Amino acid sequence: MPVLPPLSLYVHVPWCVRKCPYCDFNSHGVGRGVELPEAEYLAALLADLDADLPLAAGRPLVSIFIGGGTPSLLSAGFYARLLDGLAQRLSFDECIEITLEANPGTLERGRFLGYRQAGINRLSLGVQSFQSAQLEALGRIHSGDDAVAALEEARAAGFDNLNLDLMHGLPGQTPALALDDLERGLALAPEHLSWYQLTLEPNTEFHSRPPVLPEEEVLWDIQDLGHERLEAAGLARYEISAYARPGRRSRHNLNYWRFGDYLGIGAGSHAKLSARDEAGRLQIERRWKVRQPEAYLRRRHDPRGFVAGSSRVDDAELPLEFAMNALRLVDGVALAEWQAHTGRPIAMLSERLVAAHKKGLLVEDAQRLQASPRGLLFLNELLALVDDAGTP
Known part of the structure; x- marks a missing residue:
C-alpha cells in the first residue's frame, strides 16, 4: 500500500489595505483603519477545518503557512486562538514550521512580539523593493526604511527565521537598482530570500494597463548578476526563485514542490490531497473554497459548507x-x-x-x-x- 505524503496546512487571510496592481491572489482592499471581523473569521476557519478533518487521515502537520492578502492585519490574539484551535484538532510535527506573511508598513508594526508568543516561528516580509520609485510603481504602502525597521523589530521579538520577498524586473529598474535592492536586503542578514521576477498576470491592473518593463537583455543581466551575488553571500539557490542559508529552506514550500499534500482553509484557499481507493490505489484530489470573504463567512451557516469545487487529478494529468x-x-x-x-x-x-x-x-x-x-x-x-x- 502506498504511503501518504507529508501534510501541510495553508490558511488564507483575504484582506489587505490596498490591492497591488500586480497581484492576482484572492485579496480584497479594505483601506486603513477598518475593523476586520476577526471573531467571525476565526469561527469560520475552524468550522472549515472541522469539515476537512477526515481528509487529514490522522497525519501530523509538517508546516502551516498563513498567507494573503495581508495576514499581519489581524491581531496576535487572533493567531493565538487560531493556533490553539488547530492544535486541538490536528497533531503537529515536533519540528513544525509556522510561517506568517507580513507587510512592513507601519500599520502592522508593533505586533511581531505577539505573533512570536502566539507560536509563529517564521516570518515572511513582503518588502519587494527598497527604492521609493519602484515601491510607488508597485502600489506598495511602505518605504524602504519601514522595511528595515520591521525586520529589526522582528529580530527584537525573537524571530530567528526570516524570509524577505524581493522582486526584480520592475518598471524603471536597472541592473544597478536591482543589485542595490539585494545589497540592502543582504545587509539585514535574512535566513531566506525569495527573489522573483515581476510578471503581468491576467485579471490584474498591470495586465490591463501594462507598465513599461526592462528589456529582455536587461532582465537577463539582472538575473545573472543577482544570482551570483546571492550565492556569494551564502544564500544557496534551491528553487528557481528561492535562496536560503544552510538548514533554512522553507519546509512548507518544499512540501509543495515535492508534491506533498496540503489542506486549505480560508476564503479562496486551495488544497491537494491524496487518499486510497478500495483497491489501495492513491487518488489525488484538488479542491478550493469560496472566494469572496462575505460569502465565505455566510457558508458557516450553510449546509453546502465552504467547498466551491473539486476535481480529481487523472492519470493523464x-x-x-x-x-x-x-x-x-x-x-x-x-x-x-x-x-x-x-x-x-x-x-x-x-x-x-x-x-x-x-x-x-x-x-x-x-x-x-x-x-x-x-x-x-x-x-x-x-x-x-x-x-x-x-x-x-
Whole structure:
C-alpha cells in the first residue's frame, strides 16, 4: 500500500489595505483603519477545518503557512486562538514550521512580539523593493526604511527565521537598482530570500494597463548578476526563485514542490490531497473554497459548507502536475518520490521525458528528476515537452 505524503496546512487571510496592481491572489482592499471581523473569521476557519478533518487521515502537520492578502492585519490574539484551535484538532510535527506573511508598513508594526508568543516561528516580509520609485510603481504602502525597521523589530521579538520577498524586473529598474535592492536586503542578514521576477498576470491592473518593463537583455543581466551575488553571500539557490542559508529552506514550500499534500482553509484557499481507493490505489484530489470573504463567512451557516469545487487529478494529468513542482527545485527530486507521491509506476513519468532528455533540458541521472542548468532557464519549454508527450 502506498504511503501518504507529508501534510501541510495553508490558511488564507483575504484582506489587505490596498490591492497591488500586480497581484492576482484572492485579496480584497479594505483601506486603513477598518475593523476586520476577526471573531467571525476565526469561527469560520475552524468550522472549515472541522469539515476537512477526515481528509487529514490522522497525519501530523509538517508546516502551516498563513498567507494573503495581508495576514499581519489581524491581531496576535487572533493567531493565538487560531493556533490553539488547530492544535486541538490536528497533531503537529515536533519540528513544525509556522510561517506568517507580513507587510512592513507601519500599520502592522508593533505586533511581531505577539505573533512570536502566539507560536509563529517564521516570518515572511513582503518588502519587494527598497527604492521609493519602484515601491510607488508597485502600489506598495511602505518605504524602504519601514522595511528595515520591521525586520529589526522582528529580530527584537525573537524571530530567528526570516524570509524577505524581493522582486526584480520592475518598471524603471536597472541592473544597478536591482543589485542595490539585494545589497540592502543582504545587509539585514535574512535566513531566506525569495527573489522573483515581476510578471503581468491576467485579471490584474498591470495586465490591463501594462507598465513599461526592462528589456529582455536587461532582465537577463539582472538575473545573472543577482544570482551570483546571492550565492556569494551564502544564500544557496534551491528553487528557481528561492535562496536560503544552510538548514533554512522553507519546509512548507518544499512540501509543495515535492508534491506533498496540503489542506486549505480560508476564503479562496486551495488544497491537494491524496487518499486510497478500495483497491489501495492513491487518488489525488484538488479542491478550493469560496472566494469572496462575505460569502465565505455566510457558508458557516450553510449546509453546502465552504467547498466551491473539486476535481480529481487523472492519470493523464499526473506527469505534468508532478513535474510543474519538482522541476522548480534546483536539485530536483528522487524518481522514487514520483511513485511514493502518486502511487503510479516510474515508467509512466519516464516516457514523458524522452524528448526533454534529447534537448538537454534534464540531467542524465536514472535515479532523479532534475532540470539541467539550461532546463531551469527554459522551464516553460521543458514543461511543454512533458505536457505535449501525450498519455503514455
